[in-house]
Amino acid sequence: KIIYTHAPVHKEGRHWCKKGHCRVKTEYNIYIKRLTVTTMTSNSNLSTMRRLVEQLKLEASVERIKVSQAATELQQYCLQNAGKDALLVGVPTGSNPFREPRSCAVV
Amino acid sequence: MAAEKAEMDALKKECDGLRAQIEAARKAVNDGSMSASAGGVEAVGRVQLKLRKNLKGHLAKIYAMHWSADSRQMVSASQDGKLLIWDTFTGNKLTAVPLKSAWVMSVAFAPSGNLVASGGLDNICTVYNIKAASPKTLRELDAHTGYLSCSRFLSDSEIITASGDTTCCLWDLETGKQKVVFTNHIGDCMSLALSPDENSFISGACDSLAKLWDIRSGTCKQTFSGHTSDINAIAFFPSGNAIITGSDDCSCKMYDLRADQEVIGYQDTSLNAGVTSVALSNSGRLIFAGYDDFNCHIWDSLKGEKVGVLSGHDNRVSCTGVPADGMGVCTGSWDSFLKLWN
Numbered sequence: 001k002i003i004y005t006h007a008p009v010h011k012e013g014r015h016w017c018k019k020g021h022c023r024v025k026t027e028y029n030i031y032i033k034r035l036t037v038t039t040m041t042s043n044s045n046l047s048t049m050r051r052l053v054e055q056l057k058l059e060a061s062v063e064r065i066k067v068s069q070a071a072t073e074l075q076q077y078c079l080q081n082a083g084k085d086a087l088l089v090g091v092p093t094g095s096n097p098f099r100e101p102r103s104c105a106v107v
Numbered sequence: 108m109a110a111e112k113a114e115m116d117a118l119k120k121e122c123d124g125l126r127a128q129i130e131a132a133r134k135a136v137n138d139g140s141m142s143a144s145a146g147g148v149e150a151v152g153r154v155q156l157k158l159r160k161n162l163k164g165h166l167a168k169i170y171a172m173h174w175s176a177d178s179r180q181m182v183s184a185s186q187d188g189k190l191l192i193w194d195t196f197t198g199n200k201l202t203a204v205p206l207k208s209a210w211v212m213s214v215a216f217a218p219s220g221n222l223v224a225s226g227g228l229d230n231i232c233t234v235y236n237i238k239a240a241s242p243k244t245l246r247e248l249d250a251h252t253g254y255l256s257c258s259r260f261l262s263d264s265e266i267i268t269a270s271g272d273t274t275c276c277l278w279d280l281e282t283g284k285q286k287v288v289f290t291n292h293i294g295d296c297m298s299l300a301l302s303p304d305e306n307s308f309i310s311g312a313c314d315s316l317a318k319l320w321d322i323r324s325g326t327c328k329q330t331f332s333g334h335t336s337d338i339n340a341i342a343f344f345p346s347g348n349a350i351i352t353g354s355d356d357c358s359c360k361m362y363d364l365r366a367d368q369e370v371i372g373y374q375d376t377s378l379n380a381g382v383t384s385v386a387l388s389n390s391g392r393l394i395f396a397g398y399d400d401f402n403c404h405i406w407d408s409l410k411g412e413k414v415g416v417l418s419g420h421d422n423r424v425s426c427t428g429v430p431a432d433g434m435g436v437c438t439g440s441w442d443s444f445l446k447l448w449n
Contacts, residue, residue, distance in 0.1 A: 046111060049118040055291065055327060056125035062329055062367050064132055068139040070348070070363040071370060074391070075148055075409055077346045081390035086434045088151065088392055091449050097179070097196050098159035098435050098447045 133368045141361070141371040145409040151392060154405050154415035159435065160198050161419075162445040164191050169439040170227070171214040171426050178430035181437060182223050183445055184214035190225055192237060195437070195447055204235050204242040210254075213269075217260040224266055226255030232268045234280060246283045251276065257299045259308070267308055267322070269296035275310050277322060287325040291318060297339050303347040311338030317352050319364060331362040333369045340385040340396075340427075344408075351394055351408070353382030359396050361408060373406045375413055384426045389433030397424030403438045417448050 082088055093099070167187035174181050180201065181193045188209035192202040210228035217223065222245065226232040232248040232255050253272030260266045261277075265286070269275045275289040275296055294314030301308045307328070311317045315334040318327045331350070340353035349363045349370070358374035359382055373394065380400035387394055387408070394406040395417070403424050405415035422441035429436050435449035 046115060046118075049115060049122070053118055053121050053125065056122060056129070058326065058328070059330055060125050060129050060132070064136045064367045065365045066136045066138050067141070067363070067366045067368070067370055068144060070366040071139065071141040071144040074141070074344065074346070074349055074363070074370075075145060077344075077348075078390050078392040078409055079148070081345070082392060084433070085388050085390035085392060086432075087154070087156065087388040087429070087436060087449060088390060091434060096159070096434075096449065098449060 133366075136366055137368065141409065142411050148409055150410065150412075151407050151414050154393065156405075156415065156417060156436070156448040158417075158419055158446055158448055160195065160447040162193055162195075162198060162447070163443075164193075164200050165189065165443045165445075167443060168422070168441040169425055169443060169445060170212050171225075172428055172437060172439040172445060173214050173216045173223075174428050174430040174437070175216045175220050176218045176431055177220060178432040178434060180216070180220065181428070181430075181445075182214050182216050183426075183439055184211040184225050185443065186211070187443075190214055190223060190235075192223070193445070195435075202237050202242060204237065207233070213255055213257045215258045215260055215266070217263055219263050222260065222263055224258045224260065226258060226268065228254045230254055230270070230272075232258050232266065232278070234266065246280055248278050248280075248283060248285075250285050253295065256295065256297045259299060259301050261301065261305060261322075267299060267301070269299040269310055271295040273312065273314075275299060275308075275320065277325075287322070289320050289325055289327070291327040291330075292316065294337070297337060298341045300342050300350070302343055303345065309341050309343065309350050311341035311352050311354075313337040315354070315356075317341055317350060317362065319350075329364065329367055331367075331369065333360055333362075333372075334358070336381075339381065339383050342385045342387055345387060345389060345391045349391075351385050351387065353385040353396050355381040357381055357398075359385060359394060359406065371408075371411045373411055373413075378404070383424060384428075386427040386429045386436060388429060388436075395427050395429065395436050395438075397427040397438060399423045401440070401442075403427055403436075417446070419446055420444065 165185035169185045172183040188206045190204035208229035212227035215224045221238045224234045230251045234246045236243045236245045251270040253270045257269040264280045273292045277287040292312040294312045296312045298311045317331040319329040334354040336355035338352045338354045342351045353359045361371045363370045380398040384397035397403045403417040407414045420440035426439040439445045
């Protein structure tokens with residue numbers, strides 16, 4: 001079984017971790033993902049497996065509806081709310097909160 | 108030893124059996140694809156949003172942003188070691204919160220507007236009171252053993268965090284202690300989102316799985332697979348019945364919670380960049396996905412087609428967000444700018 005583990009790694013020079021933090025000094029711990037195959041003690045293996053079985057039983061017991069019904073309801077939601085979706089139908093020019101109001105000169 | 112081995116073998120067999128059972132149950136309800144049933148729905152046409160504001164102020168990469176519930180204020184976090192709170196209507200900066208650690212990865216606005224939270228490679232989620240005369244540290248939530256990738260407030264007294272230590276956690280802000288720890292992922296948790304009814308939340312992780320959790324009991328109710336790489340971003344469809352994920356495998360997917368499976372994928376052969384962030388428009392019809400290719404691509408959620416693009420950033424789009432009133436979309440980038448579009 002392959003387990004992802006992370007260990008604090010002190011590295012010299014530049015290091016790009018997953019999110020792209022660049023570190024040039026060694027003061028900070030940077031966590032990088034590492035694939036390690038761990039051989040656990042038989043006890044922890046057993047309790048992990050028991051927990052996995054319980055979790056799978058829980059997930060197996062979920063009541064499922066048909067994909068066609070789910071799709072129809074998602075569509076209905078989109079269509080019913082389309083009129084209120086400013087990014088879909090547009091924002092009226094006069095009332096756009098992010099737009100500078102144009103000043104009108106009254107002559 | 109023999110007895111243990113026998114039990115292990117029996118448990119493995121039971122696991123395999125249960126996995127097969129789940130797959131069979133999912134197949135049994137898979138009676139039609141989303142894009143097929145969306146055939147009768149009108150296309151949205153080309154979605155062309157205009158750049159309304161370019162918010163300058165950060166001096167380094169922006170890693171995260173979050174809208175306030177008032178749809179006007181917004182908080183952003185940058186590697187320059189600051190959180191900036193913006194008035195998006197005027198473009199003004201309202202408050203600057205200096206961070207103890209510049210290695211920030213996440214930021215959140217409390218629904219009340221009184222608090223913001225941030226965290227990152229320091230493994231700590233720090234909560235600030237921004238209504239005080241000058242921003243004051245309210246709590247330092249320090250128990251994760253990995254980086255803080257995401258956080259979301261339930262209220263001024265509860266917050267949920269996701270961490271690189273593969274767990275998510277519900278904290279009590281009054282005591283500063285962990286209330287519930289959500290363990291089940293086997294890879295770094297990268298992102299989380301609260302359900303509209305706030306009884307559950309979803310998390311996406313580097314094990315390429317998305318999980319639905321019951322907040323109060325701490326149990327993982329459902330697991331969604333299909334991605335072939337880290338899930339970086341996750342969001343709820345506004346009805347609360349489906350979730351959208353964005354991954355390093357360059358695709359987004361929609362999983363329906365009640366059908367317990369993927370119902371549509373959003374990928375394009377011309378898109379070879381990982382997805383960093385996702386946000387939905389208020390009707391759920393449009394998906395705004397930020398990519399490593401410096402753009403935010405817009406997808407029609409029902410038909411699975413690309414319908415637009417927000418171009419303008421000079422570096423990776425790291426965060427995307429739509430405010431509660433749905434009046435615009437904000438993109439934040441490693442180029443240190445935040446852009447508002449509608």
